[in-house]
Amino acid sequence: MFWTGELIAKTAPVRRRTVAFPERSPQLDRAMAAYVGLAVGDALGATVEFLTPNEIRQQIGVHGNLTGGGWLRLKAGQVTDDTTMALALGESIIAAGSVDARAAAEAFDAWMRAKPVDIGNTVRRNLITFRQTGQPEAAASEHDAGNGAAMRVLPVALKCYGQPEKTTKIAIRAQAHVTHHNALSDAACDTLVLMVQDFLAGRDAIEVERQRAGQLVAELPVFAYDKKRRDNPSGFVVETMQAVLQSFFATDNFEDCLIDVVNRGGDADTTGAIAGMLAGARYGYQAIPRRWLATLDQAIRLRCEQQAAALLAPVET
Ligand SMILES: [Mg+2]
Numbered sequence: 603m604f605w606t607g608e609l610i611a612k613t614a615p616v617r618r619r620t621v622a623f624p625e626r627s628p629q630l631d632r633a634m635a636a637y638v639g640l641a642v643g644d645a646l647g648a649t650v651e652f653l654t655p656n657e658i659r660q661q662i663g664v665h666g667n668l669t670g671g672g673w674l675r676l677k678a679g680q681v682t683d684d685t686t687m688a689l690a691l692g693e694s695i696i697a698a699g700s701v702d703a704r705a706a707a708e709a710f711d712a713w714m715r716a717k718p719v720d721i722g723n724t725v726r727r728n729l730i731t732f733r734q735t736g737q738p739e740a741a742a743s744e745h746d747a748g749n750g751a752a753m754r755v756l757p758v759a760l761k762c763y764g765q766p767e768k769t770t771k772i773a774i775r776a777q778a779h780v781t782h783h784n785a786l787s788d789a790a791c792d793t794l795v796l797m798v799q800d801f802l803a804g805r806d807a808i809e810v811e812r813q814r815a816g817q818l819v820a821e822l823p824v825f826a827y828d829k830k831r832r833d834n835p836s837g838f839v840v841e842t843m844q845a846v847l848q849s850f851f852a853t854d855n856f857e858d859c860l861i862d863v864v865n866r867g868g869d870a871d872t873t874g875a876i877a878g879m880l881a882g883a884r885y886g887y888q889a890i891p892r893r894w895l896a897t898l899d900q901a902i903r904l905r906c907e908q909q910a911a912a913l914l915a916p917v918e919t
Contacts, residue, residue, distance in 0.1 A: 628886075629802045633760050633914045635882030635890060636798055637688075637906035640756055642894045643860050643878025644684040647870035648672050654867050655833050666861045668897040674719055679897040682720045684753040684875035685906075687713060691777055692757035692909040701758055701773035707738035707780045720871075722750045722837065728781040740783045747786040749842040751778035753872045755791045756879050759798040760913035770795060786822065790839045793818045794876065801883035802914075811851050818843075834868040842869060846877045856881040856889040 626634070649672040650658050650665050658665055670678035687710065694709035695701050707729070714721060714729050728740040740746065758777055762770040774791045793814050800810045819825050827844040835845035849863035856878075863877040864870045882890065895903070 628804060629763070630911060630914055631886050632802050632883045633763075633910040634907050635885070635887040636756060636759075636801075636879045637882070637910040638887070638895070638898070638903055639856065639860075639878035639880075639882025639890060640688060640875045641681050641685045641878070641902050641906050642668070642890060642898055643864070643874030643876070643881075644681045644871050645670075645676075645679050645874075645898055646860055646878075646894065647864040647872070647874025648674060648676055648680070648682050650864055650867055650870045652868070653870070655865060658865055658867055664861065665865055666857075668894055676719070677899075679899045680719070681899060681902050682871050683718050683722065683725075684872050685902060686718055687725075687750075687754040688756050689902075689905055689909065691754050692760075692913060695757050695761050696909065696912050701761055701776050703738040703776040703780060706777045707732050710780060722748060722781075724748045725750045725781045732780065739779045740781060742783045744784065746782045746784045747839050748782060748837045749787075749790070749839040749869065749872050749876075750837075751780075751782035751787050752790045752794055752839055752842065753875050755794055756798065757909065757913055758791075759795040759802075760910060761915070762795070763799050763802055763914060767796070770799075784839075786824070787839050789818055789822050789825070790843050793843070794880070797880060798883045801880070807851065807884060815847050815851070833866045835866060835873055837869045837872065842873055842876065845873045846880070849873075850877055850880050850884075856885045857891050 645668050649669055651672055668679045670676040670680055674682065690709040690713040691706055694705040698705040711729055711732060724746050731740065732738060755774065755777065758773050762773050771792055774795055775788060778787060778791050797810055797814045800814065824840050825843055827847045832841060832844040832848055835841040845863055845866050849859050853859040853862055859877055859881045860874055864874045866873065
């Protein structure tokens with residue numbers, strides 16, 4: 603079992619406080635930060651989901667605390683479908699030992715039966731089809747370009763870390779196509795997974811932007827994010843990615859990145875979750891503000907940390 607230093611300090615007997623706990627590898631630290639960052643960004647953004655930037659300014663000023671509320675009337679620190687679907691996927695990967703479409707579909711179906719606080723329309727529709735047909739891959743659809751597969755893709759990035767890109771992209775599609783069988787969604791998922799893996803490997807943000815975001819825009823110019831500020835991003839994965847990439851590459855720390863993206867409003871829980879995942883992988887655990895860690899649902903935080911450790915297989919050298 604892996605714990606953060608902070609949790610050990612709180613729970614370990616006093617005499618152990620002076621004993622150094624096993625060092626986390628830099629990769630594991632960033633993997634845990636990515637997972638907890640996803641949850642923090644989800645909880646932060648959910649408060650202002652569906653508000654415009656002007657409405658946020660009028661009602662809150664600058665939104666920068668995990669206060670709960672919002673249209674879902676959440677408790678402070680409570681997460682939504684972005685985090686809980688990722689956790690459902692992660693559990694299915696750990697249980698199956700690999701990214702498996704049927705295992706993922708069954709895990710999402712069980713998640714939907716448990717009446718989650720929030721569920722996207724495309725997710726619901728295609729999971730109902732899965733129940734009827736037993737076919738875990740949804741039919742390809744140009745309409746299914748929502749951000750629902752991208753928001754939950756982190757467990758695949760961790761499980762496939764160190765594997766060839768081709769293998770990774772097969773795994774990405776296995777989970778994504780359960781609900782979103784769409785080329786724009788696939789491209790966003792590929793980019794996010796490869797970016798997370800780049801940061802786990804310690805790559806520099808300028809290089810990552812050029813290689814990954816640059817390649818996304820070169821192949822699919824609709825994703826261009828250097829033209830106009832993307833405020834009020836919808837659930838369309840292109841708008842989600844534009845807002846996230848603008849905030850992520852224009853800031854130089856975890857907190858500023860998340861505050862920038864969620865104050866754009868719109869689908870703020872999902873932009874917050876995706877930005878939090880990337881920022882966690884880039885900046886590491888110590889960069890996550892302590893006030894956010896303290897307010898985040900602690901059971902969720904622990905599950906994110908444990909899954910990160912279980913999913914991040916040791917890379918053979
Ligand atoms: Mg959500």
